[in-house]
Amino acid sequence: MLVSWHLQAATLIHNFKGYQTTDSALEKFNALVFDQGKVLAAGDYATLNRRYPEAERIDAGGKTLLPGLIDAHGHVLGLGRLQQQLELRDLDLPQTLQSIKQFSEKLEPDTWLIGRGWNQVLWPGKQFPTSAQLDALDIDQPIWLRRIDGHAGWANSAALKRAGIDKSTRSPDGGEIIRGSDGQPTGVLIDNAMALLEKAIPAPSLAQDKESLKSAFDLALSLGLTGIHDAGIDASTLRAYRELAREKAIPLRLYPMISVDNDSLSELLQAGHIGSPAERLYVRSIKLSADGALGSRGAALLEPYHDRPGEKGLLLYPEAEILSLLKLATDNGFQVNVHAIGDRANHIVLNHLETLNKARDQKALRHRVEHAQVLTPEDIPRFPRLNLIASMQPTHATSDKNMAGDRLGEERLAGAYAWQTFLQQGTRIAGGSDFPVEPPNPLYGIHAAVTRRDRQGAPDQGWRADEAMTLEQALRAFTLDAAYASHQEKVIGSLEPGKFADFILLDRDIFTIDPQEIWQAQVVETWVEGEKVFAR
Numbered sequence: 337m338l339v340s341w342h343l344q345a346a347t348l349i350h351n352f353k354g355y356q357t358t359d360s361a362l363e364k365f366n367a368l369v370f371d372q373g374k375v376l377a378a379g380d381y382a383t384l385n386r387r388y389p390e391a392e393r394i395d396a397g398g399k400t401l402l403p404g405l406i407d408a409h410g411h412v413l414g415l416g417r418l419q420q421q422l423e424l425r426d427l428d429l430p431q432t433l434q435s436i437k438q439f440s441e442k443l444e445p446d447t448w449l450i451g452r453g454w455n456q457v458l459w460p461g462k463q464f465p466t467s468a469q470l471d472a473l474d475i476d477q478p479i480w481l482r483r484i485d486g487h488a489g490w491a492n493s494a495a496l497k498r499a500g501i502d503k504s505t506r507s508p509d510g511g512e513i514i515r516g517s518d519g520q521p522t523g524v525l526i527d528n529a530m531a532l533l534e535k536a537i538p539a540p541s542l543a544q545d546k547e548s549l550k551s552a553f554d555l556a557l558s559l560g561l562t563g564i565h566d567a568g569i570d571a572s573t574l575r576a577y578r579e580l581a582r583e584k585a586i587p588l589r590l591y592p593m594i595s596v597d598n599d600s601l602s603e604l605l606q607a608g609h610i611g612s613p614a615e616r617l618y619v620r621s622i623k624l625s626a627d628g629a630l631g632s633r634g635a636a637l638l639e640p641y642h643d644r645p646g647e648k649g650l651l652l653y654p655e656a657e658i659l660s661l662l663k664l665a666t667d668n669g670f671q672v673n674v675h676a677i678g679d680r681a682n683h684i685v686l687n688h689l690e691t692l693n694k695a696r697d698q699k700a701l702r703h704r705v706e707h708a709q710v711l712t713p714e715d716i717p718r719f720p721r722l723n724l725i726a727s728m729q730p731t732h733a734t735s736d737k738n739m740a741g742d743r744l745g746e747e748r749l750a751g752a753y754a755w756q757t758f759l760q761q762g763t764r765i766a767g768g769s770d771f772p773v774e775p776p777n778p779l780y781g782i783h784a785a786v787t788r789r790d791r792q793g794a795p796d797q798g799w800r801a802d803e804a805m806t807l808e809q810a811l812r813a814f815t816l817d818a819a820y821a822s823h824q825e826k827v828i829g830s831l832e833p834g835k836f837a838d839f840i841l842l843d844r845d846i847f848t849i850d851p852q853e854i855w856q857a858q859v860v861e862t863w864v865e866g867e868k869v870f871a872r
Contacts, residue, residue, distance in 0.1 A: 346371040347866065348388050350381045352396035353845050356403050356830045357812035368401065370837035373865030378831045399860055400845045402811065403831050404562025404588075404838035405778040406818035408727050409706055409768030412566045412590070413573050414452075414486075415555065416548030417540075418772045422451030425484065425775075429459045433473060440475040448537055449475065452482035452772065454490060457631055457739045464514060467493050467523025480533060484735075485629035485773050489530045491523050499536040501525075508532065510652040527628040527650055545576045546585075553587055557870040559777045560840040560859040563589035565727075565768065565822055567673070567706060568623035571598050577617055578610070586616040587869050589838075591822040593623035593673050596661045605668040613824040614836075620823065621671035623706070624661055625652050627681035630736060630743050635678030635710065642745035649678050659688045666692055666701065671823070673704040673727065679751065682711045686718045699723035704766065704821060707732070708758070710744065711751040719763045725821045726758045727766040730785035730810070731774040737790070737799040749800065755785065756803045765805075766821035767813030778814050782846070783855035785810035791855050807847060807854075837866040 347370055354365040356378070367381035369388050377384055422439040424432050432454055440449055456464055470479050470492035478495035482488070496502070503520050507513045511528030513521050525533055540548070556564060569577070569592045580586050594604050601622075610619035628634015628650050633641055636649040653661070658674075665672050672689075676682040685705060692698055699722065708719075708726040719726060733753040740752060751757075758765055769781050780791065785805040788798030798804055805813065819829025828836050841861040846854045862870035 346391040348391035406563035408766035416552035424453035487629035488632040566592035568595040625675035636680040
C-alpha cells in the first residue's frame with residue numbers, strides 16, 4: 337500500500353468545543369485533523385490522537401470551533417468603499433448633520449462627500465430629509481448620502497446641480513424624484529432615480545476598487561467570514577475580481593452574482609461560468625432586483641402601504657422585462673438570484689420562475705429569492721415545488737421591527753420575515769447580512785435569527801418570536817445551506833472529510849451562553865484551507 341508523503345504534515349487541532357451541521361444532524365467534536373488544506377477527520381481527540389500519531393498538534397485552549405461562516409448576501413465593494421466614506425448608521429438627525437459637517441472638513445476641495453446609513457424612521461416625525469438641511473451646513477462639496485437600505489439617496493443642491501436634476505427632470509420608470517409642493521426636487525431620490533445623480537460622480541479607478549475589495553476581505557476574515565456571495569456586481573468589479581484571482585490575492589471564497597444592469601450582460605452570460613466550486617472565485621449566477629425596499633416605500637405591494645394609502649411601491653423593471661432577463665440567464669445555465677421584498681414583487685417572481693420551470697426543469701439551478709421578505713401565506717409553499725432557496729438576512733427583521741408594522745399593518749405581517757415557516761416546509765435558508773446595509777458581523781445575524789431581538793435586547797420576548805430559528809438552524813443557514821446556495825456544499829459548509837479546512841475559533845461557546853449574548857462572541861482566529869489568515 338502506498339503511504340502518502342504528506343502524512344507527516346497533517347495538523348491535529350484539539351481541546352476545543354466543536355459544532356457543525358451536516359445533512360443528518362448537529363455534530364459535536366473536540367478534534368480536527370487536516371492536511372494539504374483539506375479535512376481528514378473531525379471527531380473525538382482520543383481516537384484521532386491514536387490514528388494520527390505523527391500529526392503536528394495545536395492546543396486550541398478550550399475555545400469554540402465552527403466551520404467558516406458564509407454570508408450569502410453582501411456587497412463587498414460597497415463595504416470596502418465605506419471604510420473611506422461617511423457612515424451614518426443609527427444616528428438621529430442632529431447627529432447626522434453634525435457628522436456630515438465634521439467629515440467635510442477632512443475632504444479635499446471639489447471632491448464629493450459620499451456616505452450612507454441614514455434612516456429617517458429613527459427620527460422624530462419619520463420624514464425624509466431635504467437638500468435644504470444639507471445646504472444649511474454651508475459645505476462647498478457636492479454631497480450624496482445613500483439611505484441605510486441603499487434604495488434611496490439624499491443630495492445637496494450642489495450635487496443636484498452637477499447631475500442636472502431640476503424641476504423639469506422626469507422621474508424614470510422604477511424610480512421617483514421626491515418633490516415639494518412647488519414641484520422642485522427636495523433632494524431625495526428613490527431607486528432608479530438614484531442613477532440620474534450617481535452618473536455625475538467620478539468613478540473610482542480599477543486600482544482603487546481592488547484596494548477597496550482587499551479592505552473588505554480583511555474585515556470579513558476578522559469577523560469569521562470565509563465565504564461571501566456578492567449580491568450584484570458590474571463588469572468593472574468582475575474585472576477587479578479576476579485580476580485579484582490571477583494575483584492570488586483573494587484570501588476567502590467569493591461567489592459574485594452578475595448584475596443584470598450590465599451593458600454587456602449577454603456577452604458575460606454567453607462566456608459561461610467562471611471558476612469551479614473549489615476555486616476562490618466562482619461565478620455562475622445573476623442578480624436582478626425586482627423592487628425597492630420597505631423603509632423607503634419602494635417595495636412592491638399587492639395592496640397599498642398601510643401608512644401611505646395612495647402608494648404600492650415600485651417595480652424596478654416591467655414584468656415582461658423581468659421574465660426575459662431571467663430567461664436569458666437560465667438559457668445560459670446561470671442560477672438566478674432575484675431581490676424581492678414586497679408581496680407583489682415576490683408573487684411576480686414566483687410566477688416567472690414557474691413559467692421558466694414549465695418550459696424546462698429549473699430545479700438543478702437552485703434559483704434563489706433574495707430577501708423573500710414579505711409574502712402572502714399562499715405564496716410561501718411555492719418555494720419547495722421549485723426547489724427555491726430563501727436567501728434571508730436575519731438582522732433585517734430586528735432593524736425593521738419598528739417600521740414593518742407601520743408599512744404593512746399587522747395582518748400582512750403573517751408572511752413577513754417568516755423563517756420558521758420556510759424551514760418547516762423544507763425550504764433551505766441561506767443566511768446573510770446585506771452588508772453594508774447591516775453590519776457585516778455574521779454573529780449578529782445568528783443572534784437575530786435565534787432571538788428575534790435587537791442587540792439591546794428589545795423586544796423582551798422577541799418580535800414575532802414564533803418565526804425564530806433554533807441555533808442549529810441558524811448555524812446551518814450561515815454554513816451548509818449557504819454553501820448549497822452557491823453549489824459548493826461538496827467542498828465547504830461543514831468540516832467533513834475531503835472538504836476544505838475552513839474554520840473559526842470563538843472566545844465563547846454560543847451553544848451554552850445566554851442567546852442574547854451570541855452577538856458579543858469574538859472571533860479569535862480564522863483559517864482558510866488549513867492556513868491561519870486572521871488572529872486577534
